[in-house]
Amino acid sequence: MSFISPLFLIGLLGIALPIWLHRLQTHATEREKFSSIMFMEQSQQRIHIRRKLKYLVLMALRILFLLLLVLAFTRPVFFVAPQAAVTENTTHHVIVVDTSFSMREGNSFAQAITEAEAVLDTMEPDDIASLYSASGSVTLINPVTADPAVIEAGLASLNPDNGRLDIGAMIAALDTLIESSQANFLIHFVSDFQQSGQAVRFADMVPDVINGRPVSLNIHQVKVEDVPNWSVASIEVTEVDQVRVGLLNNSEETQETEKSISLAVNDVVQQTLTESVSAPSGGVTYLTFNNIVFEEGDNRLDVNITPNDSLAEDDQRHSVFDNSPPAPVILLTANPDSLAVTYITTALETAPRGYEVQLQNVNGFDPRVLQRYPWIIVDDIGSVNDILAQELRSYIDGGGAILAAVGERSAARSTLPVGNQPISGGLAFSRNTSYSVQRVNTSHPALDRAVGWNNLNISRVLPIQATTQDNVLISLNGDLPLLMEQNIGLGRLLLLNTSLDNSWSDLPVKPVFVSFIAEAARHLSNEEQLVREQTVNSFLQLGQNGGAAGQVYDPDGNRLLSLADTTRAQNILLEQTGYYRITTLGGDVLVAVNPDPRESDLSLMPAQALQNWENMVATSAGAAGTANTIAVSAVEEEPVSLEIWRVLLVLLAVIVLMESLLGNRYLRFTTGNS
Incomplete structure (x- = not known):
């Protein structure tokens, strides 16, 4: 045991404080002198033992509080001796068990556990071992130990998951996870060794040298033959009431069998087909379900095939079909009969997602309905009054979004509502002036698929001054913004610096307008990043x-x-x-x-490839051993340090609580007596 900050031990002198206070408050019997006591009656003096005991306990708690406080600041450290001494003759058995999805096949995983337990039986008395699981990632199950029972307990806790194993990624992860020591490393890899799990480069499957010590590899294969397997490869809604299901033959030969395929929509089985299915190696056979009924919105599609093969978990598949009606979106306008309304409505109704435009007059709009919509459109932001502008800004701050443009009403303002962008000099317009697009931020989600901005003819824009909160997405000559975005709280404002009719520019009649509106709608409604x-x-x-x-x-x-x-x-x-x-x-x-x-393809790596892998690792280990000519003497591993200051803080909190409760009771008792 030692202290990280031993100078704080000086604080132990503070223990004298509660002792001194105890001496000050100790009640002493006062003696009075009398000339004669012949007329006094003798009585027995009461000693309040219980009160003195409580005060002694209170003093002890205060002393303990100061003691723990000082010890917590000194940060005592205990050193735990290692479980075993590691020498140059010690072998570190690194046991890696494949827990990927393919290990669910048959008794593959049970056989893997048996193989791993057999490794423990080969350990010498001086050997150590650690346990890892490998699937989508490599996880340390048991750190280095000399006790095989600890590894056995870790093996009992393992189960196959749903991940995919990439052997190259696994080896790279082990290179960073395995603790360096003076031991000789022997990796025991227990797996089915799927062909699909092999690294693209064979060299990626060779582990690095650890601390100058050679690394060897033992392969423990739980299967020696390819296993034929059918899986559900795809679910596709081809018509409004038709679903096509693809079954994949994951085997090296043509397979023909009879299968029953059931289709459930939202947990209700609608149809079951019993067909004789046939497909070549790696081929897909398709079956069609007709007259399927979908609910409005997202529908859960589940396909199951029976009888199950040895890998039953891939005999089912999940999919989502969005049967939502056109999404409603509010269009705020002061002129419902304008060309801007016509252009916007047409673009939204022809978008792949489909939108239902709900016209609302900006002058009589009730802002309480905003929370029903993830985003809205304003055809001329200048038509918004100050009260509505505040409501719209609060709507954006809470997570909503607005696509807005400017127009004649915006030109009459010195500052645009909602976004508060200043306008300098009024309307920047001349019939002899032509503005051209200079820069387009194609990395933005609303612009990454739109092509044709450079072909626009723009004659009127507002001299808007972008604020520090604005991100200019499209800029014109003269350093004028055409499209900018401003984040407000959890939402955003996308502002187009031209009108949505064709009086200021020809944007609304260009093909780029339809694609831009569709992508802006996906961006503002938070739909663009979800892969279903x-x-x-x-x-x-x-x-x-x-x-x-x-x-x-x-x-x-x-x-x-x-x-x-x-x-x-x-x-x-x-x-x-x-x-x-x-x-x-x-x-x-x-x-x-x-x-x-790829986990459904149970084809195995060729035996020759596995042998070449072991030989390559052995060759690499031999070269490392030759290079490391300096003999390594027996080195005892450093003890593990264990800090207990956090435990002391917990005890300190308990002592403070107890002292407070007892102190309050003692003070009430003393006050009552006085």
Whole structure:
């Protein structure tokens, strides 16, 4: 035991303080002198033992408080001796068990556990071992230990998951995870060794030298023959009432068998087909379900095939079909019969997503309905009065979004409503003036697919001065902005510095206008980043465009984000199969997650490839051993340091509570007596 900051031990002198206070408050019996006591009656003096005991306990708690406080500041450290001494003759058995999705096949995983337990039986008394699981990532299960029982307990806790194993990525992860020591490293890799898991470069499967010590490899293969396997490869809605399902033959030969395929929509089985299916190696056979009924909104599609083969978990697949009606969007305007309304409505109704434009007069608009819509449109931001501008800004601050343009009413203002961008000099207009696009930020989600901005003919814009909060996305000559975005709280304002009719520019009659409106709608409604069908160990990207991420629920219904996390961008690792639900201002969205299809291909690495792998690792280890000519003497591993100051702080809090309670009771007793 030692102290990191021993000078704080001087604080132990403070223990004298409660002792001194105790001496001051100790009650002493006062003696009075009398000339004669013959007329006094003798009585017995009461000794308040209980009160003295309470005060002694109170003093002890105060002393203990000061003692723990001083010790916490000194940060005592205990040193734990290592479990075993590591010498140059010690072998570190690094046991890596494949827990990827393919290990669910038959008894593959049970055989893997048996192989790993057999490794423990070969350990010498001086050997040590550690345990790792390998799937989508490499996880340390048991750190280095000389006790095989600890590794056996770790093996008992393992189960195959839904991830995919990449052997090259696994070796790279082990190079960083394995603790360096003076031992000789022997990696025991227990797996089915799928062909699809082999690294692209064979050299990526050779581990690095650790601390100058050679690394050897033992391969423990749990299967020696390829296993034929059928899996559900795809689910596709081809018509409004028609679903096509693809079955993949994951084998080296043509397979023909009879299967029953059931299609469930929102947990209700609608049809079951019994067909004789046939496909060549790696081929897909398709079956069609007709007269399928979908509900409005997101529909969960689940396909199951029976009888199951030896890998039953890929005999099912999940998918999502969005049967939502056109999404409603408010268009605020002062002139419902204007060309701007016609152009905007046509562009939105022809967008791939489909939108239902709801016209609202800006003068009589009730802002309380804003919370029903994830985004809205304002054809001329200058038509918004100050009261409505404040409501719109609050709407954006809470996570909403607005696409706005300027017009004749904006030209009469010195500052634009909502975004508060100043206008210098009024309307910048001349019939002999032509503005051209100088720069387009194509990395922005609203502009990454739009082509044709450089072909616009623009005659009128406002001399808007972009603020520090504005991000100029498209700029014109003369350093004038054409399109800018401003983040306000959790939402955003996308401002177009021209009118939405064709009086200021020909943008509304150009093809780029339709694509821009469609992409801007996807961007502002937070729909652009969601891939509705993903694989395990991929990432769900939310709020990447600056909006709120929303809450996410896993297939078991558990919330994955804290309240603070819902307000910022997130990358969520998808570790389970099934349906993830994302709740945002625009409503609930489902994402289907399935295993990586490469895990369904149970073809094994050739035996010669495995032998070449072992030989290459052995050659690399031999070269490392030759280079390391300096003999390594027996080195005892350094003891592990253990700091206990956090425990002392917890005890300190308990002592403070006890002292406070006891002190209050003692003071009440003393006050009552006095």
